Amino acid sequence: MNIVTIIVNYRTADLTIDCLRSLEPIANENPGFSVELIDGGSADDSPEQLSQAIEKHHWQSWVHFTQLSDNKGFAGSNNVGIQAALDRSNRPDAIWLLNPDTIVRTGALNSLVETLHADASIGLVGSRLEHRDGEVQISTFRYPTILSELVDSVRCGVISRLFAAYEVSSDPPAQACAVPWVAGASLIIKTEVFDEIGLLDDGYFMYFEEVDFCHRAESAGYSCWYQPESRVVHLVGQSSGVTGQSATLRRRPAYWFDSRRRYFLSKHGVFKTAVADAVWLCGRVTWNVRAVLQRKPAEDPPRLWRDFLSHSIFVRGTG
Template identity: 50%
Template structure:
């Protein structure tokens, strides 16, 4: 899939109620979450006038249930002429689904979109969220990717701005030791949320706006990631080509954590992680840093995690840890039978 290049940068209007003379395509990937997707679409209605033109594309990733019919009915009954359902040929994952949506938007319109807003199906958009994102894009200063302040339904902030994963940070993640992060703060991938913070290494893909010029230069999302790490990879690819990523606290989006995938759902912290989580992690390190760095990251995380577990036993404390985490990590990351190609 390819997006036709355009030389028109996204510009924020200095005055007026609208964020910009901008054309925005929203892409929402659905996989057996029809009710959440419809709720997300409902929340978009109040922000449609925040830009000159907004069109939403819901990509059903071959759900195999009644999702397409439910979403189509909701679009028709609510007269959401700005929304369209696209049925993907297969469940190719998050990156694949978003790429299908962006390609469909491209095919539908002769005039190119200025930016693409990737939204999880388990999100609820607050009024003003789109305007704040569009206003934050600044191609002259190199800001081409912006992410929202994700929050719980009660307004409590979730961590939405992150640092890149490195081999060194994996040891710190495994240890999960507060004093280590105080001594080496840059090792913290997910620092405490700071709404005054602007630039970030990467932002959560649950609500991420990408300027068209970034896509022209960087390309689409890497479909070899089924789920997880695809937005980290994309922001890193953009950074290496000179693009910056920014966290926009004024753009507020409720994120019903994990309900679109069940992997990060807080109530299921002990649930076994799926194979694709390990595969995505392995691909990220090997693709971006090489085989040696991947091995260092694997050994560092495993050593740190085993020390963490030993410490918790000595402290007589018990944490909710995904089932078979160490066994699966060794199987999918360290086994010679599982290599990233």
Template identity: 45%
Template sequence: MKLYVVILCYRVPELTIDCLRSLAPEIGRVPGMKVGVCENGTGPEAAEMIRRAIEENGWGPWCELTAISPNRGFCGGNNILIREALEWADPPEYVYLLNADTIVQPRALEILVDFMDHHPRAGIAGGRFLSPEGEVQCSPFRFHSIASELDRGLRLGPVSRLLARSAVVPPPPSSDCQADWVSGAGMMLRRSMLDEIGLLDEGLYTYFDDADICMRARRAGWEVWHVPESRIVHLEGASTGVVARVQKRRPAYWFQARRRYYLKHHGPFYAAAADAAFLTGFALWRLRRWASRRPDTDPPHYLRDSFRHSVFGAGFQVEEVQNPALVEQPLPAETFA
């Protein structure tokens, strides 16, 4: 098999169906392509809605639904389908992780497959993400650092300009380029790379997983590429509600994933420096915001939550993120042809 597309659905069955509808014309463009949908614990009604759409639209020959409960997070849900696919008699050469809240633009997958075929050291590749209005969204990215954490917290123009080369979000490139990491909302993974470095880190649950797997890939000698000709429309944050412009308290698992990422890849001293840089910068920003009477656009309790989940508040052990859905033993997965 050439390509296996994995779509994770949580609380967005209607968007998942729209995503499948955008994929239908692409099936013929990539011979040997199949799609797997993981309904990640929303409930039987959502699974039935997707199953019915697959049947009524005649997508069954190329699309299969797997329903699981409870929610395993982005990493666990995707890994269930990836792990199964890698054990097939004809495993896919590439796995493409695709968010359910996306609309695939014409030839997006064909372009990435062709790029990977011609770049054998490319372990990971991602395309350009667009808003529904056509605006370019963030991707690719630079790795998080002490400098980027200071800038993220402080939000002071002269400092941001001084630290521009450390910014996590660089200006969007117009041509193919190597990157530190690309978004997991649309990420192509080479099977031979997965065989070497492993699957998504389920200890991260849902966040920082894309930066993590790209970090592991690059450290193993694989390349990570951004291919802007491949385009995906992304309704950012539809499943989780974590969107920069929305004033909503950030969930504990976001902070826990961030701490695990820093401790896992950089060790305790670097993680402490990164936490100190952000907390200091953000505290100063809050004072400036209060003194200048600017509107408060930060998530509620963000400074307190950031400290509570930092290495200073939560410790220096590399721990797994707590899955809020795991209050009982998970039920076995069910597959619908």
């Protein structure tokens, strides 16, 4: 098959080079495989490191490198690569979005392709993401709703059990199956899906863009699948710093809240977004009071409640 992989680097040249190295066997065995490598305005020595690595390892035949002058975010930078792939005279059959902080296991792409073409209705397939030691990561999810905001904010066992079916994160299935949406760290998409619904929404600087895309694809009649036989190591949060083990030590960036608000407004409307914001804020107050009374350790990023309020629909409106 003709597959184009999109990788966006942002100040993680070493990780990106490791990712490309893991793709080299695929490129050597598949003439139709190539990579659109985008540097998203890193403003460091990443472009030089990447260019040197491509030349040193003789990857020029399958890696096309583009350097952007500014940071367009995850969606915007990926769209540069996606559009370049779609504009080729020999258009790809599918486009594989791959994070720079990943290492592809043997057979990962084959499993994705086989699943993608198992049925005409399947438009997207995500990989099993795992740590270096093979421990599985959560990468299958339900769509965010008002009730999912309640579960997330209150952190109460009774509430979690009562509304377990609405929790956004879910345990990755043992077998390949359809799911609402998957993490965008390793996600293959039929080219026809882009023809039908367009590119990623670059109104999302980072986060929620894959949720939005999977939702739009579902509305167009395409299903999203999870394939656990496609194994990809994901060094969680290395490219963003928002997720991962050190995430709670950092203040959550404004673009996360803006992306969340954009998603809720686009999928649920103004009234339900207001309800969702109110539910989260009230729920987190309840959790904070419990945490103080029960002397629970701090688990949230600094200023989370205040930052959420300042970016909520009550303060920012629908803009």
